[in-house]
Amino acid sequence: MIRITCPHCGPRDQDEFSYAGDATKTRPADPAAASAADWHDYVYLRDNPAGPHLEFWHHVYGCRHYVKVLRDVTSHAVLASGRPDETLEAGE
């Protein structure tokens, strides 16, 4: 079982969350100016690293806020978590 610390609600089981994917992708700031290649990269391409992975989880059965999580996907260990606008480092 994965336990994620929600910055608003404290430590909660993964059951309360819905996974929302890679948190490293940034939507093109000016959609009209973005090229097809920019959109392809944003929509489809992923680093998919084997190790620490920065991702969003939606606390859908809790406060309904999005939570940013740094998690080692080879062990499922949560290394850090915080608000979506926070910069996370392992061991915080």
Next chain:
Amino acid sequence: MAEYSVFSLIREGLTGHKGWIRAWRDPEPKASYDVIVIGGGGHGLATAYYLARNHGITNVAVVEKGWIGGGNVGRNTTIVRSNYMLDGNAHFYEHSLKLWEGLSRDLNYNVMFSQRGVLNLAHSDGQMDAYARRGNMMRLNGIDAELLDRDGVRRLYPHLDYSKDARWPIYGGLLQPRGGTARHDAVAWGFARGADRRGVDILQNCEVIGFERDGDRITGVKTTRGTIGCGRVGMAVAGNTSRVAAMLGWKLPIESHVLQAFVTEPLKPLIDGVVTYGAGHFYISQSDKGGLVLGGDIDFHNSYAQRGNLPVVENVMANGLAMMPNIGRVRILRSWGGIMDMSMDGSPIISKTPFDNLYLNAGWCYGGFKATPGSGYAFAHTIANDAPHETNRAMGLDRFESGHLLDEGGKGPTPKLH
């Protein structure tokens, strides 16, 4: 030793089974090969086999980081089917199913392919309509499909929950009679033996750790058993595709997720074929040894750990009990996880790449096992001819740029949903 047959079995039976020899060699790597296939799973071994069988390319190595068949080909629920709607998928999987039908004979190796039927249950009028549509599209593509009503399902599977208080009553189902199961280890071993007998070197404990390049051309593959020169390279490492691609600084439309599977203690015959639950994600069949083999959803988060977590275990069991309450006291013997290449549209990639002589076989999501012969066939063709086979023309990597997606479920670029 040549062929496996009833005669060789009788001869060996009478002489103490001392004449059998190993089914494939354990060679040292050569300095270079015409083709290096990365990944000694079902797809990689099938690719090597068909390179030799169909294209006469025998100076081939399959490099495998562990032992052959130790990854997803040995971690699936062994289901074979071709019940797809989209043309780009349907013809590919149907071709694969036709290869399955002749595979044991072709390989001279019993893969125990058993066409016991795959039944998808429906639990509402809307779902019956959707299955009628799917079945009609399959039949238009020349694939077998039969829409069953409730009584038709009950005749085949009397042990499901037909009671008044079933949470999701069974309305009927869509049956593909030619679908079924196969013995997954034998598939890996049969392709390995077939490839080896045609001259392919199978190099185990040989992990790829990098590439030698000349611009966009791969000149060598660095492995834990030394650097091996190559004419062409095929990557068939589903689960670890992004890791190997990262060695080339190459990003792909793939996320890795863990899918769990389970087997119970052996029982007397209970389920003839493969049954899937329509009100959740659950599939079950019974192995020849009697164990119920079952599975459900992926764990819904990126993972490279070959094990999953309890919420999905609970969900799979809840689905199973809703469909077949009578298995409630059967004990689970084992559970395990495999790493799925979840692609961005839910369909696989068998394709040329931005690199001159590198070819990609990836993105199999939940469904790689059934595709094993068709995938090897098409990938071998793609490598040998530097162009796709007619069955994998729609499976190019460039479809994500051009917008020609193969999204069977219409779910969009959210890998966990495919």
